[in-house]
Each structure stands twice: as C-alpha cells, then as structure tokens.
Amino acid sequence: MIDIQDITLAHRNSGPLLENQSCFLPAGTLTALTGRNGSGKSTLLRAICGTHPLRSGRILLGQKAVDPTQTTPARLASLLSIVTTGRVNARHMTARQLVEMGRAPLTGRFGILHAADREAVARALELAGISHLAEREISRLSDGEHQRLMLARALAQDTPIILLDEPTGFLDVPNRRAVTRLLASLAHDENKCILFSTHELDSALANADYILHLSPPTFTLLPPSEMAVYPPFASLSV
C-alpha cells in the first residue's frame, strides 16, 4: 500500500503542485492517476519512488511503512517496481533476458538465476501475455509488445507496489483497454497496489478501483462512479 501523509510537493523554484494533501491506496487495488499536463502526475510518481524531494509531509510504502527517501536502493527495489514509457535500446537483448533483469534485486552479485527465478520470469511473461515473444530481440517488438514487456519485467521483480507512468500512452485503443484490464486483474488476483498515470479517462473509469485526480494544489481520491460526476474531473473529458 501507499500511504501519503500531509505532503507538499513542488517543482524546483516554483509554486506548489500539492499542498498538505493525504491519501491512502490499499493493497489489491488499481488506481488511475489523472490530471492535466503539468498537474504533477510524474512528479508525484517520482516522489513515491523517493527521487523527487517533498517540501513537507511523508510517504510510506508497504506493510512495514518504509519511507523511500530513508531507505537503500536495494530495499526499495523489493517494495516497488516501475514501468516507464521509454524504449530500452540494447542490441541483441531478448525479451526473456530483459524480464530476467527484473530479478536483479533478488539475485546475488553476478545475477545468477535459480529455478525459482526462472519460474518467476516465465510466470511474468505469461501474465503479461508475451510468452510467445520470449526469445525475440527487444528491438523487433512493436510498441504494444514492448509496453507489455516492461510490465512483465516489473512483475518479475515481484514487488507489492507497481507504479506506471502513462503505460498506455503510445498504444492503440484495443491495446490500451487490454493493458488496463490486465493491470486491474493483476491488482485483484495478486493483491498488488498498482498506480498508473493516464490521459485515457474512459479506460480509467472502466477498469480502475479508484481515481486519484490532481488539480493543483489539491488532489481527490474517489471511486470511478463518483469521480465521473465530480466537476473538475468531468470537465476534462469533454
């Protein structure tokens, strides 16, 4: 779970994006993070990862309430995995090899995989629906396939929290729906706390358990049915 306690968040040398805001995202739920360009979606995600400093307040992660700014990268990697939009560009690397990298926080100094790791990799590939692409070089994957691959890598990392920055940004409509549905079933079946930023309000309303809508300097957390009639959110979808 993600426990946001009374945080004030700002870009460097500018006014606050969020002022004294709190919310709690429980395990087993999919939350969509919405808001206009520049409303601070990526900044909030970075703050949850501990890479963007808070002006005040704190964010606690997981059952043991770990503060990401107070912990080691290795410890954080066992709690939280991320999915970014950029393509990975490594010659000759196959999809399976990239997903295997997700096991890095759990393997030793040389990253040697044991049977349990291989099983987790196979399962991650299957959950993301790309088992058939495992041996393909990543440079030959389509954008949709690559996005699923990045999700599989995060799944292989086996963390209770997954953050995704616009995972559906470059995808066509059927792929967008498929990926958001996949995220919802992962959250429910694997009891993960998943937070993804998006501009796709329809798929967010259709699949997410909660919507966290940013309108600086505040945010609002509501289930989709209530969010749909919340004026600042509704005005976005016109």
Place this chain on the structure above:
Amino acid sequence: MKPRLLFPLLILLTLMLQFAELVLGPVKIPFSEFFLPESWLVVEIRLLKLIVATIAGISLSVAGLQMQTLFSNPLAGPYVLGLSSGASLGVALLLLGGVSGPFGIAGAALAGAAGIMFLLVVVNARVRDGMSLLILGMMFSSAVGAIVQILQFLSHESALKSYVVWTMGSLGEVTWGQLPLFGVIAVAGLVLAVLTVKSLNLMLLGPVLARSMGLDLRRSRMLILLSTTLLAGGVTAFCGPIGFIGLAVPHIARGVCRTADHRVLIPASALLGADILLGCDLISRLLVLPINSITALVGIPVVIYVVLRR
C-alpha cells in the same frame, strides 16, 4: 555463436597467435634451436612482447566495453574520459617539462592517469548522470591537451621527439622488471570489472530502471571508473596510448556472441582483444610499422561499420 563453442575456440586462437609471436620475426630461428642459449636473446624479447600484447589487448577491450555501456554510447572507448590525456600530461611533464620522477615514463603516465581519475571520482559524487560525467571528462581532457601543447611548444627538439615516439605507442618498451606491476594492475582492473557485471547489465536499461532495481548508480559508476583507470591507465603507462582496440573489439564481441549480457561480453572482449592485438603486433613486426598505425587500420573499418549500421 554459443559461448560453449566460442570460448574454447578463442582460447585456442589466442594460444596459436602467442605461438606465432614466438616463432615469427625478422630473425629466423628454427624450432630445433629454440632452446639453445644463443637463441634465448631473441626468444626472451618475443616472449615478453607476447605477454605484454596479451595483457594490453585484454585490458583495453574490457575498458572499452565498460565505457560503452556506462555512457550508453557505442563510440565511447577506454580513453573517452581523458585517461590518455592524463597519462600524456604525466609523460610530457617528464620528457618536456624536465620534471623528474622515480619510476620513469611508466610512473609519470600512471600518475597522470590517476590524477584525471581522481578528478572524475570527485565530480562523479556531484553530478547526476553519465552525460555530465562524459562532458566533464572531455573538458578535462581538452584542458590537459592544451597544457601538453604548451609544453611541446616550449621544449627542445630531442625531448619533443622522444615524447612523440611515446605517443605512437609500443608493446616493446616494457621490461621484465616492470612486467609484474603491469600484470598486477591489469588483474586488479579485471577483478573489479568482473565484480561489476551485474551493474553493467542493469545500466543497459537506462539509469531510471537500473536504480529502481536497486542499483546504487554513483557507487557503480565509481567502481567502473576505477576499473577502467587500472586497465586503460596501466596499458597507457607501459605501452603508450594504443588506439582503436578498446573502441572496436567490444563491437566485434557483440557481433560474434549476439548477446547484451556482460557475463559473456567481458570474457569474449578480453579474448578477442588479446587475439586482435597479438595479430596487429605480428603485422607490425613483419611490416616493420608502428603498432598504432596497424590498430587504427584494423579498428577504423569496424567503427565505420558501426556508424553506418545505426
């Protein structure tokens, strides 16, 4: 090619090239006379040179691979951060500036490379990303180049000539007395390189993902920097700057192994580097040409191929 097949083949090739280094040369020695005392003078020189070429080929190629991954830049090489400039400043101060040191040219070059490395470790703790480090490295290198130029301008002809000869590189200047130090430096660099394989693999995914998988970027960058300094700095200290091996060999290794995994690429680059430098040395010996002109002529087509394919 599968590593299980490739590595024995490469080791065999290395041994064959090392044997060729022993027997080929302007002075013909029949195999029957090889172990006679009167042949020893020539054989000893060749033995030393084949050891030096093997160490230098391994070191430069592994250092080049590290730099290409660290900066996600296929055209990076062992000297991209100014190690050779640092070494050349040390040597220029010795040969041109009249500063005398206790360990001769090698000591001066090592001190110069270590100086640049120290500066980079200091700035590494302050900069956020690899690109800033790369730019700073290039700036240090240019600044040092300017100082060397001033020294060249002010120095006498004979001193200038010995400096220019050093910049041409040579595998034949190392003495038996220096060899243990050269070897220890290279082995230390290689051990560090092997210990950082996992970091190098993670860096392929970019800094954001690498960090999210628990990699301490600053610490890894520092260890890799240290390893490269030992490897490339050591070679430069004892052999002068040897060009293009460190730039070209990692690409050949990737092409041959068709993998991005550094657990394969490090040993493959090391063996291929040794093979190619041994081969270049044989050519330079048979044609009586400076080694750097041969490594450039062998390496440049590879670099052109890499650029055209992108």
